[in-house]
Amino acid sequence: MPIHVSEYTWYQTAEKIILSLDLHHTSPKNVDIVATSSYLKVSFLPYIFEGFLSGCVDAEHSRAKAVGGRLEVDLVKEVVHTWPDVCVQLTPEEKWTRRQDARKEMEEQEMKREKKLKEERNQRERYAVSRQISTDDLIRDKQKQMIEEIKTDFLRQADRKNSQEEKTEEIVEDIKTVTEDGRVERKKEDELVIEGEGIRNCEVRGEQQQRRRWSSAGSEDRSPVVEQDYDGDGEDSMHYSSSENVNQLTGNHKVENINRKQKKIPSNRKAADKEKDGQGATSKLDKTEMKEGMRQRESQEKKKEGRKKKSLPPVRQHGSITIRHTPRVFPTPSRESTQEEEEQWLSKQSAIPSAPDKGDNSDTSKALEHFKKKAVFLFKSGDYRGCVNACTEALALAPMSSTFFSNRSAANLTLGNLHHAVNDCSKALELLMPSTPANLKSRLLSHVRRGTAFVRLGLVSEGLADYEAALALTPDDTSLQQDVARLKDLARGTDSEDESDSGCGDFPGGPSSN
């Protein structure tokens, strides 16, 4: 229970009230002061001083000082007037309300202070960010500038070099100098004009020199001086790659060059004329140049044509090449990332025909099993008709089963119903698509059976096709290879007899239970 201190001294100036309290030997550290606009509480436990001020004070600017064992509180008056008394005496209820008011005021003050701090912090952050942005912008602008400079340099290089070349009029001389070491190094750099309509004369010459200069040598240190030949036959440059061409050009160079120049100008002028925004004043000049060019061209053309016809080799003889692709089931392009998925899908596909009735009721599946066993049994015991019937009945239950088609075809083949056998084999092969390693054996058997049937029917080439397909599936089967060889001979007609040789040999032709 704190002890209320009631004795204090005070005096006032025009603007301030100075209150003095006895600290009763408490250290200033333990003094806690709460001041609002009309309430003052100083607590220095176990003592407490509470003063309900008669007027309003500015708590922000009030100060407190501990001096000589006493506490001096300077309260700044809000309104300058003389106070009759510092504190007023109030009833307990009034005191209580005053205290509540004071507390509220304090809370408000706290909130205001916090807000202020937050705002300041925000401002500081925003300022920092804006500075960062401006520096980033500066950097980016600098980079852009640099890039623009690079671009203009790149294109300007060409202009400079080109104007140099206009001065060197001697074409032939230049070509000769190209082959010398010294000159080459001088003119290593890029030199083409990037400009509009005007095809400059020197452009053509320039390129020729340029091309010869640059070899496509792979050396690191761009010394095209020694044109490195990787194939040792004297040709490694980009365009005019053969000595033949060089001779041609040096010999007829001037004539051809002029020709080309003249030819080019008319052709490009034509293009210019087609433009809506024509070249205006220069067009007249161009037309006369054009005419001149045309005349010259005609005279040169005949010469040129003769030359052209001589230089081009004749049209090739017709030829064809057959290729074989890596097999791929899917029509889509192959990608490594989908490889796995595709293989999974394929394996699922091949699994389905062997167990078609897993989803159905067990009666049908049992019946099919029964039929399968029956068919095999009947075949083995020689009752081929019965086998066919069994297979047919089974197919009535499961029309999409390749096994029964396959078995029925075997039976039909043995019976001699060759057409039926062929049909059944074809059906079986259809159902065995897509081709996977799982149904390899079935496909193999179907191919062999169908091949046999074809041969027996006299359609040797179809039979051969089937046998070759079978051989492709199992390339290491020697008996098959022999059969294929024999059939090839047959097809060629060298082996006239023995058409009925089915070629089955010792290959199992019976029904399969897979």
Place this chain on the structure above:
Amino acid sequence: MTTEMEKPQILVYIEKNLNYSPFDVKWIPRSAKLVSVGSHPRGTGALQVYEMNEGELKMLHDVERPKALKCGTFGGSSLEDRHLAVGDFDGKLEVIDLECPSHPVYSVQAHSQIINTIDGVAGLNIGKGAPELATGSRDGLVKVWDPRQKDRSVITIEPKEGEQKRDCWSLAFGNSHSNEDRMLCAGFDNGDVKLFDLRTMAIQWETNVKNGVCSIEFDRKDIQMNKLLATTLESRFYVYDMRTFHSKQGYAKLMDKGHKSTVWCGRHLPQNREIFTTTGGNGSLMLWKYTYPAARSREFEDGAEVGVMGEIKPLQNATITSQPITNFDWNLDKIGLGACSGLDQTIRIIIVTKLNTL
């Protein structure tokens, strides 16, 4: 920062938005003009000639062809003529004179389906022998044409009757260093790469790279074949050393990855065959340099020689758009100038700096 600036920089110089999809861009040789071929939204072909002028692409010609165009090349015509050979979506091959684009110089129904790729050799004074064009199509056939022979292809390359046909996605001529020698390399969508010797009319070599082959190019057409670049799906590309052939091992190869997406196109710099650029499905361009090993071949177990691959180093990587860049063409006359077209219906002129210091 200084080391960054010393590397070759890939910069976009001009960007041109089009109102059709360009499928191929090609520089017109010996000029600052380029041709872009593509397909209008209504299915007709677009053929436009642009010219670089004062930092802009100015359109010179705009021609509409009856059917959408897929690919084009100047490689099969002489330097004076500079005719453009184009393949369209219907399988028709046409050789067009840009002076008079509505009347093709040569026209033939080459394939039954879209011509995916076209290449020419011995034109433009590159390579020796007769100028020829090769077309590859979705119908699985590869045909070689001589513009002097009408209606019939000079060579037909197809699978046997009844065999499976795979789309041919890319073609490249090479080894054209004499009148008789010529090689044609084809890439298919199932990953097959087949090299045909057109002198002996036989398959020289075939391999499978497991991913569809988007583009194939020899580093030079007119020398004995040196290197082959094949770019595929799944962000892979392969470089083969074609100087040493082993009967079982084939050609030595080097695989690398880039772009984290389909590598649509790989093109060697005409002025330096060790440098090439690849374009990717993520809209980026990468510049690569190949360095040769100390010895280009070594002895294999069975005593025969087998090739040794060198190293590939990426020089620069620049993402210039968000859509795939499908085609790229280097300018033959100015080193470092290139043009590319993308699926975002724009063509861009690209500058690659400092290539002459490499």
